[in-house]
């Protein structure tokens with residue numbers, strides 16, 4: 001968190017209205033423009049991260065920037081004017097072409113990389129039978145449905161894998177510190193998605 005704050009101070013040295021240098025307050029919690037008194041507070045960007053399930057399988061995806069073999073839940077920044085529910089539905093539709101039926105909040109996490117994000121984690125379901133995915137290749141490299149067994153095994157493995165096995169990189173999941181890991185673990189331990197309220 002301290003590093004995220006330091007990066008914010010570094011990137012906000014000048015007032016966007018007057019162009020004058022801003023001054024940090026003693027506590028380091030804000031910056032003020034001495035000429036027009038505008039106060040700048042550190043920003044936190046909301047990001048939704050969603051584990052989609054059809055009741056028996058869950059959907060995991062990877063971006064080309066991820067380490068080889070790593071799959072995660074779907075994440076995306078909230079747009080201005082959107083509720084969290086709208087952001088989840090839009091992101092899932094944009095990234096894999098699925099329509100979310102039900103969704104349930106799970107937990108949140110401050111994520112300092114590369115800037116301060118507030119990760120808001122949710123479980124979502126799609127209607128049984130409406131599981132055909134259309135991967136948006138501008139955003140994702142791949143996405144696929146994984147069975148409960150496959151995901152449970154991947155949780156027990158210790159990634160990251162840097163070595164190929166039978167010509168491919170074994171699939172592995174984000175580390176424990178990431179809320180993506182907690183979301184996937186929650187689904188494996190209690191596939192609540194099959195019982196989400198309407």
Ligand SMILES: NC(=O)C1=CN([C@@H]2O[C@H](COP(=O)(O)OP(=O)(O)OC[C@H]3O[C@@H](n4cnc5c(N)ncnc54)[C@H](O)[C@@H]3O)[C@@H](O)[C@H]2O)C=CC1
Nearest residue numbers: 045047049072075076077111113114117119178179180181
């Ligand atoms: N803690 C965790 O478990 C996880 C955290 N994340 C974090 O969630 C964030 C979002 O994930 P992705 O969409 O996969 O990231 P991404 O960094 O691939 O961003 C996707 C696109 O969103 C746009 N974007 C970048 N910053 C933005 C901002 N502040 N507001 C609006 N749009 C912006 C850019 O066009 C970018 O190409 C990233 O910061 C990522 O590190 C993602 C997955 C798991």
